[in-house]
Amino acid sequence: MAYDKFNILTSTAVPLPLENVDTDQIIPARFLKATKREGFGDNLFRDWRYNNDDSPKESFVLNNPIYTGKILVGGKNFGSGSSREHAAWAVYDYGFRCVVSSFFADIFRNNCLNVGVLPVQVSAEFSELIFNAIYDDPKTEIEVNLENQTITILSTGAQESFEINSYKKENMLNGFDDIDYLQNIKGDIETFANGLLL
Amino acid sequence: MSKTLFDKVWDSHVVRQIEGGPDVFFIDRHFIHEVTSPVAFLGLKSRGLKVLYPERTFATADHNTPTINQHLPVEDPLSAKQLKALEDNSNEYGISHWGLGHQKNGIVHVVGPENGITFPGATIVCGDSHTSTHGAFGAIAFGIGTSEVEMVLSTQCIMQPKPKKMRINVNGQLGKGVTPKDVALYVIAQLSTSGATGYFVEYAGDVFENMTMEGRMTVCNLSIEMGARGGMIAPDETTFAYLKGKPLSLKGDAWDTAVAHWKTLKTDADSVFDKELTFAASDIEPMITYGTNPGMGMGISKNIPTAEAVEGGVATYKKSLDYMGYNENESMIGKKIDYVFLGSCTNGRIEDFRAFASIIKGKKKADHVTAWLVPGSHEVEALITEEGILDIIHEAGFVLRQPGCSACLAMNDDKVPAGKYAVSTSNRNFEGRQGPGSRTLLASPLVAAAAAVTGVVTDPRDLL
Numbered sequence: 001m002a003y004d005k006f007n008i009l010t011s012t013a014v015p016l017p018l019e020n021v022d023t024d025q026i027i028p029a030r031f032l033k034a035t036k037r038e039g040f041g042d043n044l045f046r047d048w049r050y051n052n053d054d055s056p057k058e059s060f061v062l063n064n065p066i067y068t069g070k071i072l073v074g075g076k077n078f079g080s081g082s083s084r085e086h087a088a089w090a091v092y093d094y095g096f097r098c099v100v101s102s103f104f105a106d107i108f109r110n111n112c113l114n115v116g117v118l119p120v121q122v123s124a125e126f127s128e129l130i131f132n133a134i135y136d137d138p139k140t141e142i143e144v145n146l147e148n149q150t151i152t153i154l155s156t157g158a159q160e161s162f163e164i165n166s167y168k169k170e171n172m173l174n175g176f177d178d179i180d181y182l183q184n185i186k187g188d189i190e191t192f193a194n195g196l197l198l
Numbered sequence: 199m200s201k202t203l204f205d206k207v208w209d210s211h212v213v214r215q216i217e218g219g220p221d222v223f224f225i226d227r228h229f230i231h232e233v234t235s236p237v238a239f240l241g242l243k244s245r246g247l248k249v250l251y252p253e254r255t256f257a258t259a260d261h262n263t264p265t266i267n268q269h270l271p272v273e274d275p276l277s278a279k280q281l282k283a284l285e286d287n288s289n290e291y292g293i294s295h296w297g298l299g300h301q302k303n304g305i306v307h308v309v310g311p312e313n314g315i316t317f318p319g320a321t322i323v324c325g326d327s328h329t330s331t332h333g334a335f336g337a338i339a340f341g342i343g344t345s346e347v348e349m350v351l352s353t354q355c356i357m358q359p360k361p362k363k364m365r366i367n368v369n370g371q372l373g374k375g376v377t378p379k380d381v382a383l384y385v386i387a388q389l390s391t392s393g394a395t396g397y398f399v400e401y402a403g404d405v406f407e408n409m410t411m412e413g414r415m416t417v418c419n420l421s422i423e424m425g426a427r428g429g430m431i432a433p434d435e436t437t438f439a440y441l442k443g444k445p446l447s448l449k450g451d452a453w454d455t456a457v458a459h460w461k462t463l464k465t466d467a468d469s470v471f472d473k474e475l476t477f478a479a480s481d482i483e484p485m486i487t488y489g490t491n492p493g494m495g496m497g498i499s500k501n502i503p504t505a506e507a508v509e510g511g512v513a514t515y516k517k518s519l520d521y522m523g524y525n526e527n528e529s530m531i532g533k534k535i536d537y538v539f540l541g542s543c544t545n546g547r548i549e550d551f552r553a554f555a556s557i558i559k560g561k562k563k564a565d566h567v568t569a570w571l572v573p574g575s576h577e578v579e580a581l582i583t584e585e586g587i588l589d590i591i592h593e594a595g596f597v598l599r600q601p602g603c604s605a606c607l608a609m610n611d612d613k614v615p616a617g618k619y620a621v622s623t624s625n626r627n628f629e630g631r632q633g634p635g636s637r638t639l640l641a642s643p644l645v646a647a648a649a650a651v652t653g654v655v656t657d658p659r660d661l662l
Binding site for chain 2: 017018019020022024025028029030032033034035037047052057075077080081082083084085086089103104105106107110111115117160165167168175177178179181182183185186188189190192193196197198
C-alpha cells in the first residue's frame with residue numbers, strides 16, 4: 001500500500017523505555033478482526049493505555065499530554081512476537097512515522113518499512129541519551145534525516161547515523177512499495193517458476 | 199564452496215539479487231488464514247492485480263474460529279465476516295480453501311504438513327510468525343506481514359535480505375519426562391527472546407535426529423520465540439517416512455526423484471555458521487515459564503531467578519513478575535493454577551494428546567481447573583477417538599473441543615479471565631495473550647496434564 005514519502009522528520013518524541021515490547025501489547029489479538037485497514041490507532045497499546053472500563057490509564061505515556069510527537073522511542077527488542085502487520089498499522093494510524101529502539105525484532109521492522117514507518121536502530125548509549133533528553137525536556141525535538149541516515153537530538157546536537165539498505169531507503173524516500181518493484185520483473189519471476197520441479 | 203542446508207535452499211530460490219538491497223525470493227508454498235489476508239486481497243483489488251499462481255496458495259480458517267458448535271453459524275459478526283472474506287477471496291481467485299466445517303480444516307501449521315503440502319527444500323510463508331514450524335522438514339519457512347502476503351499473492355515473491363546463520367546443537371539423551379517442547383523452552387531461556395534475531399537457525403545433533411517429525415515441528419515452531427525468523431532440520435528418513443503417502447505428497451517416480459534431491463539437503467561438513475551453540479540434553483528438565491515472554495522459562499524444579507541474575511533491565515523484569523503475581527526466588531512447584539490449555543500449532547498434534555493422556559489416565563481433573571483440550575485439526579481429532587484417547591479424556595473428567603488456534607491467542611471466545619493462571623502448551627505468555635489480564639505458564643503437554651489433575655504446578659516426573 002502506498003504511503004507518504006519520508007525525508008526529514010523533525011518532531012518531539014514519546015518515550016516508552018520498556019524492553020521486549022511485543023506486538024500483542026502493541027495491538028492485542030482481539031482487535032485483529034477487521035477486514036479493512038482502518039482505525040487501528042485507537043487500539044494501539046490498548047491494554048496498557050485503557051482500563052477494563054475503557055477509561056484511560058493515567059500512568060501510561062500515551063495518556064500523558066506532555067509527551068507528544070511523531071516519533072516513538074522504545075526499549076530494546078521492540079516489536080517481538082506475532083507477525084501481525086496490524087501492529088505497524090496501529091503505530092502509523094496513531095500518527096507515528098518513526099520508531100527508535102536499540103534493537104528491533106525482524107518481522108516488525110520489516111512490516112514498518114512496508115507501511116511507511118521508519119525503524120531507526122540506535123546504540124544503547126544513544127538510546128539512553130534520547131530518553132534522558134526527553135525526560136529533561138519533553139519539548140526536545142529529534143530530527144530523523146533519512147537521506148543522510150542520521151538521527152539528531154536538536155537540543156544537544158548529539159547525533160548518530162543509522163543503517164538502512166539502499167533499496168528500502170529509495171522506497172521510503174519516494175513512497176514506493178515492493179509490489180511496484182516486483183510487478184516490473186514479473187517476466188523474470190515466471191521464467192524462474194517454469195524451471196521449478198515442484 | 200561448502201554450503202549449509204539453509205544456503206542450499208535459500209540460494210536456489212533467489213530470482214534476483216538487488217545491489218545493496220534484499221533478494222527477490224521465490225515462495226513455493228503460501229498459507230493464508232482469515233486474519234492476516236483480507237487487507238492483502240483488498241490491496242490486490244485496488245491495484246487491479248491477479249493471483250499469479252493460485253495453486254501455490256492454501257487457505258484455512260483457524261485463528262478466529264469457535265472450538266465448539268462449529269456446525270452452527272459463527273456468532274461473533276466480525277469473526278463471521280473475516281471467515282466469509284477468506285472464503286470469498288479464495289473462491290474469487292481460485293485458491294484451495296479449507297474453511298470451518300471442511301474435513302481438512304485445522305490450524306494452518308498442523309494441516310499443511312499433515313496433508314503433504316510442506317516438503318523438504320521448500321520455501322514457505324504465511325502471515326503468521328509460527329510458520330517456522332515447517333522448517334522441521336528442511337524447508338525455509340517463516341512468518342510475513344500482510345503487505346508481503348499481497349506480494350506473494352500477486353508475484354509469488356517477497357523481498358528479503360538473507361539472514362545470518364546459526365546452528366544450535368543439542369546432543370545426548372533426553373531424560374524422563376523431557377519433551378521437544380522442553381528442549382525448545384530451554385534453548386529460548388538460554389538465548390532470550392531476542393538472542394537469535396537476525397539469524398536463521400539450523401537445529402542439529404542427535405537429540406533432533408532422534409526426534410519424531412511432530413517433535414521437530416514443536417521445536418522449529420518456537421524458533422521465532424528467540425527472535426529467529428525460522429529454524430530448520432535436515433530432512434532424513436524420518437522426514438520421508440512421514441511425508442510418503444500424504445494426500446498431496448508426490449507419488450511414484452516423481453516421489454523417488456524428489457527424495458533423491460532431498461537427500462542432498464544437508465549442511466556440508468566444513469560449512470561455517472555466523473554463530474554456533476551447543477547444549478547437553480542431560481542439562482534439560484521439564485520446563486515452565488514464570489514471566490511474560492517465552493525467554494522467561496526455567497527447569498520446573500528451579501526457583502524464579504532474581505532480577506540481578508537475568509540479562510536486561512530490572513524495571514522490565516519486575517513489571518513482568520508483578521504482572522504474574524510472582525516473586526524472585528520462589529519455587530513454581532505447588533503454585534495454584536486455574537486453567538489448562540492443550541493445543542495450538544506448537545502442541546496440538548496427536549503425540550501431544552498421547553503425552554497428555556499418559557498422565558491423566560486413571561486420574562481425575564482437579565475440580566477447580568477449567569481445561570480446554572483443542573486438537574490441531576480434524577485429523578488429530580479423529581486419531582484421538584481412534585486410539586482410545588477420547589475415552590481416557592472423558593473418564594478423567596475432561597472434554598475435547600473442536601480444532602482451531604483457540605486460547606493460544608484468544609481471538610475467539612476461549613479467553614482466560616483476568617488474573618487467572620493458565621498452564622498452556624502454546625507458544626506465548628505475553629501479557630494478555632490468552633485474554634485481557636490472563637497469566638500464562640508455558641509448558642509441555644506432560645506438565646499441562648500434571649497441572650490439570652493436581653490443580654497446581656507439578657513436576658510430571660512424579661506422575662510418570
